[in-house]
Amino acid sequence: MSTTTATYTCRYCRMGSDGSGTSCPFCGAPVNIKDRVTDSGWEEQPPIKDMAKIQMGQSSCQVSGKYVPVADMGLAGEDSVYFSHHVLLWAEPSVQMTTMPMKGAWNRSFAGMPLVMMQAKGPGHIAFSHDDPGETLAVPLQHGQAIDVHEHRFLVATGNVTYDWFQSGIWYTTQNGDDTEYHFPLGQFLDRYVAQGGPGLLLLHSPGNVFVRDLQEGQAICIQPSSLVYKDPSVGMQLHIEYPAGGLFGSYNNRTVWLRMWGPGRVAIQSVFEPPESPNNITNHSRATTQRWG
Amino acid sequence: MDRIECQWCKAQNDADKKTCDTCGAPLDAHNLVTDSGWREAPRLKDMTEFRFSSSTCQVEGEIVPVAELNLAQGDSVFFEHHVLLWKEETVPLSTQNTGGGIKRMLGGMPHIISIASGPGRIAFSRDATGEVVVLPLHPSMELDVRGHSFLLGSHTITYSFVQLKGMVNVLHGGEGMFMDRFVTAGEPGILLLHGYGNVFERVLGDGEKILVEPGGFLYKDSSVQMNVKQQDVKTGMMRKGMYLAEMVGPGRVGIQSMYVHHGE
Numbered sequence: 001m002s003t004t005t006a007t008y009t010c011r012y013c014r015m016g017s018d019g020s021g022t023s024c025p026f027c028g029a030p031v032n033i034k035d036r037v038t039d040s041g042w043e044e045q046p047p048i049k050d051m052a053k054i055q056m057g058q059s060s061c062q063v064s065g066k067y068v069p070v071a072d073m074g075l076a077g078e079d080s081v082y083f084s085h086h087v088l089l090w091a092e093p094s095v096q097m098t099t100m101p102m103k104g105a106w107n108r109s110f111a112g113m114p115l116v117m118m119q120a121k122g123p124g125h126i127a128f129s130h131d132d133p134g135e136t137l138a139v140p141l142q143h144g145q146a147i148d149v150h151e152h153r154f155l156v157a158t159g160n161v162t163y164d165w166f167q168s169g170i171w172y173t174t175q176n177g178d179d180t181e182y183h184f185p186l187g188q189f190l191d192r193y194v195a196q197g198g199p200g201l202l203l204l205h206s207p208g209n210v211f212v213r214d215l216q217e218g219q220a221i222c223i224q225p226s227s228l229v230y231k232d233p234s235v236g237m238q239l240h241i242e243y244p245a246g247g248l249f250g251s252y253n254n255r256t257v258w259l260r261m262w263g264p265g266r267v268a269i270q271s272v273f274e275p276p277e278s279p280n281n282i283t284n285h286s287r288a289t290t291q292r293w294g
Numbered sequence: 295m296d297r298i299e300c301q302w303c304k305a306q307n308d309a310d311k312k313t314c315d316t317c318g319a320p321l322d323a324h325n326l327v328t329d330s331g332w333r334e335a336p337r338l339k340d341m342t343e344f345r346f347s348s349s350t351c352q353v354e355g356e357i358v359p360v361a362e363l364n365l366a367q368g369d370s371v372f373f374e375h376h377v378l379l380w381k382e383e384t385v386p387l388s389t390q391n392t393g394g395g396i397k398r399m400l401g402g403m404p405h406i407i408s409i410a411s412g413p414g415r416i417a418f419s420r421d422a423t424g425e426v427v428v429l430p431l432h433p434s435m436e437l438d439v440r441g442h443s444f445l446l447g448s449h450t451i452t453y454s455f456v457q458l459k460g461m462v463n464v465l466h467g468g469e470g471m472f473m474d475r476f477v478t479a480g481e482p483g484i485l486l487l488h489g490y491g492n493v494f495e496r497v498l499g500d501g502e503k504i505l506v507e508p509g510g511f512l513y514k515d516s517s518v519q520m521n522v523k524q525q526d527v528k529t530g531m532m533r534k535g536m537y538l539a540e541m542v543g544p545g546r547v548g549i550q551s552m553y554v555h556h557g558e
Contacts (some may be wrong), residue, residue, distance in 0.1 A: 062328050066337070067357070067423050068371070068491025068552040072328045085527075085536050090506040090549065093540075094329070100529045116528055118536075125330035129491065129510075129551040133357075135424040249543055 011035075012045055012212065015141050026201075028052040028063055039192040043212040045136050045268070051227045054138055056158055056201050061138070069136040070129045071156060071203050075122025080159035082119045087128045087155055087205075094124035117163065125245065128156050130205035134272065137228065141195035149230045151187040161200035163188035165189045170225065170239055170259065172285035180283070185225035185239075185257055185276040190235070204229060208272030215263025221260035226272035232265030238287045245294020257280070260289060301325050302336050303430045316345040317428040317484075318353060326372045328494075333346070335493035335548070345447050346484040349412060351428075358417040359426045360447055361486050365412030370449040375408040375487075377418045377445055385414035390501040395476030407453060407521065418445050420488040424552065427487040429513070431478045436516035443487050443512060451476050451483035487513060491552025498543025505538040509553030 008019025013027035023030055028048035036044040048063040058076035063069050070089060072080055082100050091097070100117040120126050139147060141161060156162065170186040193202050206229050215221065215235060222240050231237070240260035257276040261267055296309035298321050305316035306395060312322055319336035326334040338359070343352045349364035353359050357468060360379055361372060372390065381387075387483060388409045410416045431437060455472045460522060476485050487493075489512050498504060506520055518541055525536040541547050 051328065058539050060329070062330075064326065064328050064332070064334060064494070065492030065551050067425070070332075070492065070494065070551045072330055072332070074329055088507055088512050088538075089551065090504055090534075091538070093505060096526050103385075118527060127330070127332075131491075131552050133552065135493065294363065 011043070013138070015032040015140050015142075022054040023049050025053075025055050026140040028054050028061075029138075032150065038211075042269075045135065045137065045210040045212055048138065048282070052131050058140060059158075061201065061203070063136050063138075065106040065129075065132045066235055067133045068131070070127050071136055071157065071206075072127040073120075074123060074125050075090055075120065080119055080121040081126070081156050082159065082163070083128055083156040085116075086180075087130055088118070089129045090129045091120065092124040097123045118161070127237040128203070130155060130207075132205070132207035135210050136203060136208060136230070137203060137210060137268070139202040140152055141193065141200045141202060143195055143198050146192055146194040146233050147202065147230050148235075149191040149193060149202075149204060150226075150228045151189055153206060153229055154191060155203040157193060157202045157204045158196060160197050161195050161202055162194045162196050164192045164194070164277070166192060169286055170237065172239065172241075172257065172282045172288075174280035175283050176280055179245075181280070186228060186259060187226075197254060199275065206270040208270045210264060210268055214266055214267045215261065217264045218262060219264075220260055220262040221267070222260050222263045222283045223267070223269055224273045225257065225259040225276060227269040227271070228259060228261075229270050231261065232268045234260045235250075235261050235263060235265035235267055237283055238263045238289065240289045240291070241282065241285070243290075243292045257282075303428075313339060313344070315345055315432050318342040319349070319428070320360070324456060326371075332494040332496045332549075335425055335489065335495060338426060338428070339542050342375065349448075350482075351486070352427050353428075355419075357423055358419055358421070359424075359488075362417040363410075363446075365410065365519055367413045369434045370409050370411040370446050371416075371446045372407045372409045372449070372451075372453060373418055373446040374442070374444075377420055378408070378410075379416050379419045381410065381416035382414040386411050386417050409449075418486075421471050422488070422490050422552075424488055424490045424550070427489050427493050427512075427548065429487065431476065431483045431485055433478050433480055433482055435478050437485065437506045437513055438516050438518075438520075439476060439485075441472055441474055441488060441512045443489070444474055444476070445486040445488050447476055447485045448483040450481040451478055451485060471540055472513065477490045487548075489548070489550040491550050493548060493550050495546055495548045497546050498541065500544040502543040504541050504547065506541055506547070506549055507553065508537060510549045510551070511539055511541075511547075512550045513546075514541065515547075517547040518543060518545040518547055541554045 010024040012029040015026040054061040059079040062072045100119045168186045240258040242256045297306045300314035302319040303317040338353045349369045
């Protein structure tokens, strides 16, 4: 990707371009659409326009479809992308596919994450889609820029974006008889992607709709843990457990487990999520704030 | 008088028409074709109406679309019974055995299909986000369709099935043991499919190949050869669990963008 004379800055990916097309050349977001910001400050990420093209050096990505979008990558020469094999929809026979082993195979297997990433090298076309109605998000990364992504949101990334993962550190335990049950409402791991040696492109898939906001220094917000799509690494997070007022015993069962996030940095959430499971009392947890009402 | 050819089904329409009389595709919209040659199935406008035989079909809703038929006297359609959404009480229903009973049952496929006959109104939908794909079949056509993907077919179409050959195709093809086959003889017919997610079609030239995730396959002309092949890449610590369907032209191939991956 190359930055042209920037007269237009995309409000979603923050990349500069000449703004002459109908969509941002770096993330595919429509150009010059009206702000879609809720009163509370969440900005709705507009779906990538059907057939919009994103340029990645000599290669390109075209996103098609409305309900379950398909990312069709036209890989030039030696350009490569990597992905988890279950998102591959089709490929031309000229595309070479190899494997990219991951470190920490045992832990990844235990957490239900893919052990091996596939790598596809050009020339040729190859396409990807997820199995949920939702939106494909293009997240262009500047050289050295990093982003933390919720597990299972990843669709595909260009070869120069490194992939690493770390313990989310968000957990709690409940007691079920003699058994201690561990819960990871954000997933056991978070993925971290960093662009190296130049700009890179990361494509994510989010079930439902996506909303983004910038948290200011120290500004905090509570979200459903599984609704997180991505965040800047500068955004901090921990558990926040709320017990509602009323009821003798019921308030412990009706407690809400939030992910409390604070700025500075970007946070993106999706409108489809699963509330944390288990109604049992929380017996232990990672660093958390607690609110008891009434 | 000027005529417009529908880019999807090739039927001729009056120049003042906004949607195709035969398949409902918008006539005033550009074809949406990716650089790699996949064409989006036409997105039917809400409440689009088209004709088949002496009957009409109206497609309504955009997320989980409903196909509502007004069947004329003498016309009938066949379908799997669980896609029936509602009907007028006067519309008679009957059943027909597809043959291959035990095998079909073992394969999880219906061995009995339901038939609704006109006159009267009846409506169908499947239970997932997606698109209704309208495929008018000209005389002497054969179309192979993924199991459990057809919504309905008109009475001029013969419904049968193809048993997949080879254990790799059966175990890793994502289709199970059977693929539906729809054949027209001397008369045209209309076939409605439900594609999960979005649907794309590509026409393969003679000998042209494309590799497709088996779960993404939706339909193909029977002239297109399909073979599921194990890919020589590891998907786990020890196993090579990646299978792709090699489609070889000539003919059309339709795929859907939402599918269950069968590789694990």
